[in-house]
Amino acid sequence: MKSDKGIVDLLVIGGGTAGIVGATTAAALGASTVLVERDRTGGDCLWTGCIPSKAILAAAKRAKLAQELIGGIPEQEMTGDMPGLTRNRNHQSGFAAAREHVRSAISIIEPVDSPAALEKAGVNVRKGSAKFIAPGVAEIDGETIAFRQALIASGAEPASPPIPGLAEATTVTSETIWELEEAPARLLVVGGGPVACELAQAFARFGSKVTVLARSQMLPKEDRDAAAVVRQSMEADGVQFFENSPVERFSATDGVSRAGLADGSQHDGDVVLIAAGRRPRTEGLGLETVGVDCDDTGHVIADVKMRSSNPAIWAAGDVTANPQFTHLAGVSASAAAFNAILGLGRSVSTVVPRVTYTAPEIAAVGITSAGQGRYRVSTIQHRELDRAITEGTPDGLTRLIIGKGGRIVGGTIVGPRAGESLAELTIAVEKGLSTRELAGVTHPYPTYNDGVWNAAIADARSMLASPAAKTVLKVLVRARRWLLDRRQGRKTDS
Known part of the structure; x- marks a missing residue:
């Protein structure tokens, strides 16, 4: 899409998650949008990060299960038609299958992030390297392009530590x-x-x-x-x-x-x-030419609305100093696009969930420690969790961090599928829910998410054990007892 004056509304530099979300959001709002990617759209998440790493973790899980099964089968009874099993002691046939699974996962997801899909969404995709050469002007491999606003979404790359040798x-x-x-x-x-x-x-x-x-x-x-x-x-x-x-x-x-x-x-x-660690890809972008400030580590400095020091230039994703998560990159880029195109003042929430996809997974959000007694802590060990017991996975825990008024301010979950259970905890932190409110919601049973619910119930009940609460409850129980006895015509000593 081109504007009447040949000036694009939004120039997006980078075709990873932040760039794709920012560009498609702007195009959906009716803005002329150009996305520039020097390599291939989809970014680190698709090609070298989230997708391949999670695919190989899934394959590794199956490889371990296969080896455990093989361990229980006498060698002389094994046959060549046992799917998923390998007699190769160095696991190389399993690794070859894992590499194929990685390639398959990427190939299935890639069309969603392809230039064709972006063009269909109204984004003009250009392959090349972009750099700013003057206010409102960029260069793409020697060709100039004028823009009203820009979104820097160039991402980050693995850093090499300065280790001798x-x-x-x-x-x-x-x-x-x-x-x-x-x-x-x-x-x-x-x-x-x-x-x-x-x-x-x-x-x-x-x-x-x-x-x-x-x-x-x-x-x-x-x-x-x-x-x-x-x-x-x-x-x-x-x-x-x-x-x-x-x-x-x-x-x-x-x-x-x-x-x-x-x-x-x-x-x-x-x-x-x-x-x-990783370092931002800001070298060669010409940021100094357009007054975009970076911190000491090279990250573009952006406020909570994702605006840089140049009011016409925004930044989102790993190129900023924000936590480097794909989900945050997408949310940040969406906010940046809305703000840039519609002049809104959307801020990005500081409640950012994170998951490490080991086995077991470890997932956390918000405040994750008691802060020298500033917060209460409610912990459920998964050996007390019925689903974990039935699955034979009792090693894990769910821990809530609780502030004033019983408000949930953060927590950690470690166990199978902890990332899924974290979703409810993230909502609780974002909306300022109390353990009493969460405890009052009916949950399905049995699930691993019972850890979050049971930790909330345990904290809510602990508040009933305080001297003040006990006194109030005692008065209420006696009053209720007296009223019922009166209604039923009984004599009472109360």
């Missing part, structure tokens, strides 16, 4: 690990965050000897009790952890990469996965 090691990142033809015999993982833990567990389940080298703690942002459950599960899969001892150097000999830690230990690997 790292260039000598055989390394992959979350973007390139999918190019491996087989699971390495020994995998070193540098980093302890969600990406590091998810991929570490997946490759361990495909037979790799995995060692996680974390600068601080594994999953440092999460509740420590919940993180401990995940760690125990990963260790059961064969993952070895070295925490609070950063890698000081790398060396390589005969195809073997060796990491030397600050504690003096050394660890060998055939492949090293670098999962130590």
Whole structure:
């Protein structure tokens, strides 16, 4: 779609989740919209992030189940027509099947994010590299384009830590690990965050000897009790952890990469996965030309309405300093598009749920600690959860953080499908629901989500145990007893 004066209403730089949502939202509002993508639409989420990682985690889960089944079948009784089972001790046939599953998942989802789909939605898609050259003017591979407003959605990429000798090691990142033809015999993982833990567990389940080298703690942002459950599960899969001892150097000999830690230990690997953070893709965009400020790490500085320091330029997704989640990128880009095209003042909620898709999953939202006694805590261990007992998955917990008036301000869930259970908890935090209100909602039984409900019930009942509440209840019970006795013609001492 072109405007009458040849000036587009919204120029979108980047074709990942933020760019796609921002561009299609603007087009749906009737604005002329151009989206520029230098590589392929769909972004990290489709090609190297959410979709492939979750697909390989699902395949790894099936691989573990298959190996457990094989463990209970005598070798002489196994046949070649047993679907999903492999006698290959190094799991390579399972890994090959996993790679095919990853490709299949991407191919099914890709058409939704394709240039053809975007064009059908009213977005003019241009392939190339864009940069700002003057206020209201950008350049796409040498061709100029005028715009009224712009949305920067160029995303982020894996960062490479400044470790001496790292260039000598055989390394992959979350973007390139999918190019491996087989699971390495020994995998070193540098980093302890969600990406590091998810991929570490997946490759361990495909037979790799995995060692996680974390600068601080594994999953440092999460509740420590919940993180401990995940760690125990990963260790059961064969993952070895070295925490609070950063890698000081790398060396390589005969195809073997060796990491030397600050504690003096050394660890060998055939492949090293670098999962130590990400950096924004802002280089070469010409941001300084149009007065768009960035922080010390290179992220575009945007307010809660997603406007940059240039009022005509907006930013959303991983290129900003906001948490790097696909769901937040989409919400932020939608708000930016509405604000840019309609002049609205939509803000993006600060209640941002997060899930690490290990087995078990760990999911959290809002405040996740008691804050030195500022908040109450209500915890349900999943060994007390009927669904977890019936499924044989008692290792887990649901923990609510509760503020004044019984309002739920955050919480953590660790267990199977914790991300699904987190949805209700996220709504409770966003809407300021109290444990009493949540406890009063009828829930289906038995589900893993009973953890959230039971934790709310436990807190609501605890409030009835306070001296003040007991006094009030005593008065009410006696008054009710007296009234009933009067109605029924009984004498009463009350």
